[in-house]
Structures are given as structure tokens and as C-alpha cells.
Amino acid sequence: MESREKMLRMYRYMLAIRQFEHKAGDLFTRDAVRGSIHLYIGQEAVAVGVCSALEPGDYVVSTHRGHGHCIAKGGRLREMMAELLGKATGYCKGRGGSMHIADFGSGILGANGIVGGGIAIAVGAAFSAKYLKNGRVSVCFFGDGAVNQGIFHEALNLAAVWKVPAIFVCENNLYALSTPFRDAFAIEHVVDRAAGYGVPGCCVDGNDVLAVYEAAREACARARGGGGPTLIEAVTYRMDGHFRGDPCLYRSKQEVEEWAARDPITRFRAKLIESKVASAEELAAIEDEVRAEVEDAVRFALESPDPSPQDMLNDIYA
Amino acid sequence: MREITYAQALREALREEMKRDESVILIGEDIGIHGGAFSVTKGLMEEFGPERVRNTPISEAGFVGAAIGAALTGLRPVAEIMYVDFSTIAMDQIVNQAAKLRFMTGGKTCVPLVLRTQGGAGRGNAAQHSQSLEAWYAHVPGLLVVMPSSPYDAKGLLKSSIRDNNPIIFIEHKLLYATKGEVPDEGQEYLVPIGKADIKRKGSDVTIVTWSLMVRKALSAAEILAEDGIAAEVVDVRTLRPLDTETIVESVKRTGRCVVVHEACKTGGFGAEVVARVVEEAFDYLDAPVLRVAAADTPIPYSKTLEDWVIPSEADIVSAVRRVVDG
Numbered sequence: 001m002e003s004r005e006k007m008l009r010m011y012r013y014m015l016a017i018r019q020f021e022h023k024a025g026d027l028f029t030r031d032a033v034r035g036s037i038h039l040y041i042g043q044e045a046v047a048v049g050v051c052s053a054l055e056p057g058d059y060v061v062s063t064h065r066g067h068g069h070c071i072a073k074g075g076r077l078r079e080m081m082a083e084l085l086g087k088a089t090g091y092c093k094g095r096g097g098s099m100h101i102a103d104f105g106s107g108i109l110g111a112n113g114i115v116g117g118g119i120a121i122a123v124g125a126a127f128s129a130k131y132l133k134n135g136r137v138s139v140c141f142f143g144d145g146a147v148n149q150g151i152f153h154e155a156l157n158l159a160a161v162w163k164v165p166a167i168f169v170c171e172n173n174l175y176a177l178s179t180p181f182r183d184a185f186a187i188e189h190v191v192d193r194a195a196g197y198g199v200p201g202c203c204v205d206g207n208d209v210l211a212v213y214e215a216a217r218e219a220c221a222r223a224r225g226g227g228g229p230t231l232i233e234a235v236t237y238r239m240d241g242h243f244r245g246d247p248c249l250y251r252s253k254q255e256v257e258e259w260a261a262r263d264p265i266t267r268f269r270a271k272l273i274e275s276k277v278a279s280a281e282e283l284a285a286i287e288d289e290v291r292a293e294v295e296d297a298v299r300f301a302l303e304s305p306d307p308s309p310q311d312m313l314n315d316i317y318a
Numbered sequence: 319m320r321e322i323t324y325a326q327a328l329r330e331a332l333r334e335e336m337k338r339d340e341s342v343i344l345i346g347e348d349i350g351i352h353g354g355a356f357s358v359t360k361g362l363m364e365e366f367g368p369e370r371v372r373n374t375p376i377s378e379a380g381f382v383g384a385a386i387g388a389a390l391t392g393l394r395p396v397a398e399i400m401y402v403d404f405s406t407i408a409m410d411q412i413v414n415q416a417a418k419l420r421f422m423t424g425g426k427t428c429v430p431l432v433l434r435t436q437g438g439a440g441r442g443n444a445a446q447h448s449q450s451l452e453a454w455y456a457h458v459p460g461l462l463v464v465m466p467s468s469p470y471d472a473k474g475l476l477k478s479s480i481r482d483n484n485p486i487i488f489i490e491h492k493l494l495y496a497t498k499g500e501v502p503d504e505g506q507e508y509l510v511p512i513g514k515a516d517i518k519r520k521g522s523d524v525t526i527v528t529w530s531l532m533v534r535k536a537l538s539a540a541e542i543l544a545e546d547g548i549a550a551e552v553v554d555v556r557t558l559r560p561l562d563t564e565t566i567v568e569s570v571k572r573t574g575r576c577v578v579v580h581e582a583c584k585t586g587g588f589g590a591e592v593v594a595r596v597v598e599e600a601f602d603y604l605d606a607p608v609l610r611v612a613a614a615d616t617p618i619p620y621s622k623t624l625e626d627w628v629i630p631s632e633a634d635i636v637s638a639v640r641r642v643v644d645g
């Protein structure tokens with residue numbers, strides 16, 4: 001069993017993601033957030049399970065549904081929320097928005113608006129870690145949808161041939177926008193493809209943070225030990241629409257309810273109490289702290305200034 | 319005449335052509351039950367079935383390639399790329415395959431493929447979902463590039479595109495889908511020819527050449543200019559390749575002044591091509607330098623303040639016109 005401290009930190013991060021996403025969704029509905037946002041609600045155990053196995057210097061490459069990865073890897077809520085509101089104090093000074101948040105200081109190499117756009121970039125980061133012998137690993141998050149992009153094939157093969165310390169984490173939430181997994185794959189599991197690249201693969205319950213953590217720890221050990229990449233498939237479900245405002249014509253209420261019953265945070269909370277890691281009161285205290293942090297981030301973002309065009313033009317070329 | 323939206327007009331074009339010709343099929347991401355990211359194909363899967371309205375995995379290179387193969391072998395596919403920004407993933411298929419197959423094979427085949435996609439900024443979709451990439455495609459011999467600005471043109475041009483035997487990059491604008499305009503009743507057949515510009519407003523003092531969403535901005539700029547006694551003519555090119563140089567040049571010969579307006583960034587934009595043709599063919603008629611109004615040379619930023627600053631506004635068009643008119 002993991003240390004109490006570690007488990008409580010996992011709980012805290014999962015909650016932070018959930019609450020951040022609820023606030024972000026509200027702000028989107030109130031038109032304070034533009035474009036579109038893809039919320040991570042329901043998938044918190046994947047980001048937190050994986051990132052709990054990482055060291056601060058390790059890399060994470062993220063997706064259009066990236067807020068959770070960023071928070072789990074140590075991204076700051078204030079700069080994230082400010083970015084969502086397009087403010088000068090945001091991680092990208094208001095230029096990127098939800099789909100382009102990055103925090104290089106925390107190893108977060110960036111969300112991505114292009115499905116599959118980050119997979120090969122993660123291989124490059126893993127290569128540099130191997131080349132520079134800095135002991136880092138590179139984690140690539142992507143959805144089931146990204147697995148059908150050609151770049152997935154190219155990147156996994158490269159990573160395998162080069163034996164780089166990469167960990168490919170497919171968050172199989174059963175849909176790519178409106179397309180169900182079974183309509184996009186003629187195989188049972190994403191991880192069935194691992195063999196085609198000579199890469200070890202494992203499939204885990206993506207709503208069980210400890211199971212994800214175990215799988216990630218094993219993959220990290222393999223990567224750091226020179227054993228090359230791993231493909232992890234974490235089966236999970238997004239509880240919100242693909243984006244805020246999605247009518248979700250493609251899935252049934254019943255299915256959504258079934259998955260709600262497997263909520264990763266509720267499950268982990270029950271486990272912590274049942275195994276006497278923490279009392280309900282202790283967990284409630286964490287919940288209050290997280291709520292205050294998220295509110296602080298919103299306040300910070302709302303009070304921050306807009307960016308200036310002149311400043312933007314200075315950053316097109318290095 | 320009834321008024322419908324640009325999105326409805328496109329849907330009607332697809333439906334009418336699918337009814338008319340069984341070889342017309344649709345292929346793309348989330349175009350089935352979801353109806354496409356901008357609801358253009360809403361209801362078509364229900365009407366024509368999943369064999370003809372083919373929902374694909376996220377594989378732009380794959381499904382564009384498949385559409386090319388189908389086009390080579392008897393079908394007339396209309397492929398939808400959700401954002402023009404994602405067409406980069408299918409670039410080899412579009413540029414090296416579709417565009418050149420007919421030429422390379424000595425004219426022995428053709429690729430009757432319409433690649434519907436949408437571009438443009440204005441909604442805070444940021445750098446990877448807001449680009450205007452038409453100049454890239456207009457640079458490739460073998461492709462045609464169509465960019466309608468009104469529901470009427472959208473319907474008529476999409477129908478013409480589906481009947482054309484060439485690969486066509488048909489670029490819609492995300493801010494146009496909800497705009498309304500007059501379109502003849504369903505069943506009252508009409509086509510808009512590819513390669514023919516349309517004078518959207520008559521005027522004698524200056525010619526504004528533009529396309530897509532910027533046509534609307536140019537028209538409202540023309541209203542403002544009219545209050546100052548400046549009569550601007552607005553030429554909507556509608557298709558970039560082939561470009562209706564004749565209509566543009568004739569207009570410039572009448573007005574003696576020309577401003578080209580587009581949403582893409584200025585450097586390497588298609589405006590440069592328009593200016594070059596005007597200068598080549600109407601130099602002696604010009605009373606002022608030809609100006610371009612275009613986006614700043616930067617990726618599209620997310621924040622509204624920045625995005626508004628980057629994209630050309632009515633005020634930018636008005637001031638460029640004043641510069642060429644006032645000298």
C-alpha cells in the first residue's frame with residue numbers, strides 16, 4: 001500500500017481537477033471562456049494515477065482535454081484559469097487558451113488542438129532524455145480517437161525501435177467525439193496494437209487511481225531501466241459532453257448513469273475511508289482547501305489584465 | 319424569396335445532389351448522428367443511411383485517400399475535413415495525389431472529389447483551429463479552390479463542385495454558417511458556375527476585391543464609405559482558382575483604384591496574386607497604389623482582445639479605401 005501522504009495527495013489532485021473543471025465549465029457557459037473547452041470530468045484517475053508515478057523533471061505531452069494532465073503534473077491553477085480567460089497572466093499570456101496550455105518548468109510540454117499531434121513530440125522528448133542521460137521519462141496522453149491517426153503508428157514504432165523512455169497512455173473513454181470505440185476499431189482493446197510494435201502493453205481500469213498508478217509505476221521502472229516504451233490503455237468515461245454544450249446524441253442516458261456509478265473520486269474516497277487512511281472529516285477538510293484554491297484561481301484570473309498586441313508580436317520568432 | 323442559413327444551404331446542396339446521383343457519397347468525422355461539427359450534414363445519415371454518409375475514425379490522411387480512390391473508381395465523394403487546419407494531416411493525399419493524378423497519368427483519369435472544410439477566426443478557437451489556408455491550395459495546379467460568402471453562392475457552388483470532375487477544396491467560414499440570405503425554394507434548381515466572380519455591390523470610386531467572410535465586412539465598410547460619398551464596388555471572387563481576373567480587371571479599369579481584403583495573414587496571402595494580376599493587366603488605369611488589407615503576420619491568438627486586433631475589421635477596410643481615394 002502506498003503511503004498515506006501519497007494517497008491523500010492523489011485525492012487532492014483529483015478533486016482539484018474536478019472542481020477546476022466545474023468552474024471552467026461555468027465560466028464557459030457565462031461566455032468568459034471562448035472557443036470550446038473539453039472537460040476532464042470523470043477521467044481524473046488517469047492523469048493523477050500516471051502523474052503520481054512521475055518525478056518533477058519528467059515530461060508530459062497532453063491533448064485537447066488537457067486541464068487534468070496539467071493539474072496532475074503540478075500546473076498552477078491561477079495561471080491555468082487566467083489562460084482560459086485569455087489574460088496576460090495566463091500560462092500562454094492569453095494566446096493559447098484551453099487547448100494550448102503548457103508549463104515547461106513543470107515538464108508540461110503542452111496540450112494540443114490536433115488529435116494525435118503530440119504523440120511524436122513525446123517520442124522526441126523521450127529521445128532527448130535518453131541522449132542526455134538525464135533519467136527522465138516522457139509520458140504521452142492521448143484519446144482512443146488519436147490511435148487511428150497515422151502518426152500513432154509512426155511514433156510508436158520509432159519509440160520501440162529507438163527504445164526510448166516513453167510511456168504512451170491511451171485514455172480510452174469509449175468515444176472520439178460522437179464516434180463510439182466499436183465503430184472506429186475492429187479490435188477489442190487499443191492495447192492489442194502494442195504487439196504490432198513490439199511494445200509491452202497493459203489495460204487498466206482508468207477509474208481506479210491506484211490501478212493506474214501501479215501500471216504507470218511499472219512502465220516508469222521499465223523506461224528508466226532502459227527497457228523502452230510501454231503502452232497503457234486506461235478505460236474510462238468522460239461525464240461531460242465532448243465539449244461544453246455537446247447534446248450527446250450518440251450515447252444513452254443509461255450508459256452515462258452506469259458510469260456515474262463508477263465515479264473515480266467517489267470510489268477512491270470510499271476506499272480511503274474504508275481502509276482507514278483518512279476520516280471523512282479529514283477528507284472534507286481537503287475538499288474545503290481545494291475549493292478555496294480554485295476560487296482563488298478564478299478571482300486571480302478575473303482580476304488579471306488583458307494581453308497587449310505589441311507584446312504578442314515580440315514572440316512570433318525567437 | 320425565402321431566407322435560409324449558409325449551413326442549411328449547404329445541406330440542401332448535398333441532399334439534392336445525393337438524390338440526383340447515387341454515386342455521391344459523404345465521408346468524414348462525426349458527420350453521422352452528430353451531423354458534423356457545424357451541423358451541415360445533420361439528418362443526412364438518417365435520410366441516406368450510413369453506407370452513403372460514412373462516419374470515419376479520426377484519420378484525415380486515411381479518409382481523404384480513400385475518397386480519392388473512390389473518386390478514381392466511379393464515385394463522387396464529398397469529404398469533410400472538420401477544420402481546414404486539419405487538412406495538413408492529409409496534405410500528401412491532397413497535394414501529391416489528388417491534384418496530380420490526372421496530369422501524371424496523361425489525362426487518362428480524373429478525381430471528382432469535393433473536399434469540404436471550414437476555416438477562419440473570430441470564435442476564440444486559437445492557433446490550430448482558426449487559420450485561412452486558401453493560398454496554399456490555390457498554389458497547387460490541379461486543385462480548384464472555392465470560398466462562398468453567401469447562402470445562395472454556397473448552395474449553387476457546392477452543387478457545381480459536386481458535378482465537376484476535378485478535386486475541389488471548398489472552404490466555408492465558421493462565422494458564416496449562421497448567416498442568412500435569399501435562396502430559391504428547394505427543388506428550384508440553380509447552379510453557380512465555378513470561376514465566376516460576383517459583383518456584390520456596384521460602385522465607381524474604388525474596387526474592393528475579397529472573398530468569404532470578408533465580403534460581409536467589405537459590404538458594411540462600403541455602407542460607411544457611402545456616407546462620405548465614396549462609392550465602393552465589392553467584387554466577391556467566390557473561387558480563387560480559377561480566378562475570374564476579367565471581372566476584377568474590368569472593375570478596376572472603371573474605378574481606377576483597388577483594395578484587396580482577406581482574412582489570411584498578409585505575407586504570401588492570395589491577395590498578392592490578385593494585386594499582381596491587377597498591376598499586370600490594368601496598370602495604366604490605376605490612380606493609386608493597390609493596397610492589401612489582411613491579418614497581421616502572426617498565428618491566430620486566443621484572447622478576444624488579441625484576436626480582434628489580428629483580424630481585419632470594417633474600420634481597417636474603410637481606412638485603406640480612404641488612403642487610395644484621398645491619396
Ligand SMILES: Cc1ncc(C[n+]2csc(CCOP(=O)(O)OP(=O)(O)O)c2C)c(N)n1
Nearest residue numbers: 065113114115143144145146175176177404
Ligand atoms: C486532426 C484532428 N482531427 C479532428 C479534430 C476534431 N476533434 C477534436 S477532439 C476529437 C475527438 C478526439 O477523441 P479522442 O482522441 O478519443 O479524445 P477524447 O475527446 O475522447 O478525450 C475530434 C474529432 C482535431 N482536433 N484534430
Ligand SMILES: [Mg+2]
Nearest residue numbers: 143144175176
Ligand atoms: Mg475518446
